[in-house]
Amino acid sequence: MTAGCYVHIPFCVRKCAYCDFNSFAGYTGESVARYVRALETEIRQTGPGGPAVDTIFFGGGTPTAIPAVDEARLLHAVLESLPVTAGAEITTEANPGTADTSNLAVLREAGFNRISLGVQSFDAGLLKTLDRIHSADEAKHAVRAARDAGFDNVSIDLMFALPRQTMSQWNATLDQSFALETDHISLYSLIVEEGTGFHTLYQKGRLPLPDDDVAAEMYQTAIDRAADAGFEQYEISNFARPGRRCRHNIHYWRNDPYYGFGCGAVAYRDGQRRMNVKSPARYADAALSNGNLAESVETLRADEAMAETMMLGLRLTEEGVDSARFASRFGCDPRDRYAGEIARFQGLGLLEPAGDNLRLTQKGVFLASEVMMAFV
Numbered sequence: 254m255t256a257g258c259y260v261h262i263p264f265c266v267r268k269c270a271y272c273d274f275n276s277f278a279g280y281t282g283e284s285v286a287r288y289v290r291a292l293e294t295e296i297r298q299t300g301p302g303g304p305a306v307d308t309i310f311f312g313g314g315t316p317t318a319i320p321a322v323d324e325a326r327l328l329h330a331v332l333e334s335l336p337v338t339a340g341a342e343i344t345t346e347a348n349p350g351t352a353d354t355s356n357l358a359v360l361r362e363a364g365f366n367r368i369s370l371g372v373q374s375f376d377a378g379l380l381k382t383l384d385r386i387h388s389a390d391e392a393k394h395a396v397r398a399a400r401d402a403g404f405d406n407v408s409i410d411l412m413f414a415l416p417r418q419t420m421s422q423w424n425a426t427l428d429q430s431f432a433l434e435t436d437h438i439s440l441y442s443l444i445v446e447e448g449t450g451f452h453t454l455y456q457k458g459r460l461p462l463p464d465d466d467v468a469a470e471m472y473q474t475a476i477d478r479a480a481d482a483g484f485e486q487y488e489i490s491n492f493a494r495p496g497r498r499c500r501h502n503i504h505y506w507r508n509d510p511y512y513g514f515g516c517g518a519v520a521y522r523d524g525q526r527r528m529n530v531k532s533p534a535r536y537a538d539a540a541l542s543n544g545n546l547a548e549s550v551e552t553l554r555a556d557e558a559m560a561e562t563m564m565l566g567l568r569l570t571e572e573g574v575d576s577a578r579f580a581s582r583f584g585c586d587p588r589d590r591y592a593g594e595i596a597r598f599q600g601l602g603l604l605e606p607a608g609d610n611l612r613l614t615q616k617g618v619f620l621a622s623e624v625m626m627a628f629v
């Protein structure tokens with residue numbers, strides 16, 4: 254079984270109002286350089302003998318918030334330290350406000366062959382509401398700059414169910430997205446997370462969100478329009494042109510092993526999940542002094558790993574949970590192990606067989622959380 258490799262760059266120009274990722278604004282100069290040195294140290298200390306890597310993903314935060322030469326240097330460290338296969342998918346996330354032809358060209362030259370741009374919306378008012386640092390035009394420019402820099406695999410992220418967002422605004426954002434002819438689109442419904450600026454507004458009753466019916470209509474509209482535009486839906490939130498599915502994220506949804514480097518990064522290997530300390534400064538202190546990087550280490554029991562494999566696999570709307578892969582890993586067929594739950598949800602029209610696999614129905618996709626939680 255091959256593995257993914259995740260590298261975390263926690264820095265952003267500004268913290269977005271909705272974001273609860275392990276990301277920080279205000280780090281510059283030596284504090285960024287020190288973090289990069291620490292990250293390179295952690296990567297280069299990886300011992301031999303781990304699984305082969307066929308996807309690498311630099312996420313954040315905003316990887317393009319650090320100098321492109323530093324991101325390139327970190328990629329070289331990964332390529333030199335891990336058993337990376339030929340033809341690996343190598344992605345960098347990027348913020349349209351920190352992506353131009355010159356830094357993207359450096360990244361492409363270093364070996365990145367896929368880029369994921371956090372566009373979120375093409376509506377000027379909504380971009381302001383979200384505290385994004387870029388305009389709609391800058392987002393379009395970033396997609397063109399990625400193409401000019403030689404990226405032939407470009408993804409954008411969009412968000413819906415945003416404060417005061419209307420169907421016509423959502424349709425206008427979809428129009429502009431499809432016009433850009435990217436290879437992949439990720440669509441996320443806003444979730445108001447604790448600790449964010451949006452959560453504070455929500456608690457004060459000052460975050461006017463579309464109701465659930467409108468949010469569901471936005472999602473269904475996107476599914477229909479993405480299909481019309483030539484995208485295949487392969488995961489609850491992800492749509493790709495043929496041959497352009499995100500192989501790295503498919504590793505996660507198949508519950509495959511992955512390496513993780515950087516502050517707050519999670520690694521999952523040999524049934525053990527390890528998360529690094531979240532603070533960039535504490536992480537750098539530990540990495541540069543050969544200290545303990547782990548904030549938590551969890552060894553999963555077989556029943557926990559099976560439940561997670563079900564939950565994650567059901568996110569894959571076309572493939573679903575692969576019974577043969579599950580059986581070869583856990584020694585039992587998921588259709589036997591979870592016969593009761595499966596029968597119940599099949600009866601409700603929320604699950605269906607797909608050959609030997611098991612997946613959500615179209616109706617089940619809208620109730621995915623309820624179905625998944627039943628397997629925990």
Ligand code: SF4
Nearest residue numbers: 265268269272276314
């Ligand atoms: S750019 Fe991305 S990671 Fe950074 S604050 Fe905004 S949403 Fe979070």
